[in-house]
Amino acid sequence: MKYLTRQEELVLLSVFRLKDNAYPISIQDHLNHFAGKDWSISSVYIPLSRLEKGNYLKTTIGEVTEKRGGKAIKYYQVTKKSASKPWPKSKPSTRPCGVMSNV
Secondary structure (H helix, E strand, O other): OOOOOHHHHHHHHHHHHHHHHOOHHHHHHHHHHHOOOOOOOHHHHHHHHHHHHOOOEEEEEEEEOOOOOOOEEEEEEEOHHHHHOOOOOOOOOOOOOOOOOOO
């Protein structure tokens, strides 16, 4: 079983915390607020893609809106499979305890 990277951990925790409102921009905002650093949108999409491939996340497509130019929002959710099994342990972090303690 592979280790989750620190980015994957934080993105997964953000999706879990945001529940039904977890789409890339809301995840980025959540991470910017709680992780204490600015996350670019690409630094959110890459872990989302890896977590989806590893069956930790699933996606649903929202309604098409005129506000987004006819594009639908892609929402992310923690899968039941990943919620019911222990997540793989991550490598020990060198970051201080309490980072994202509000997550």
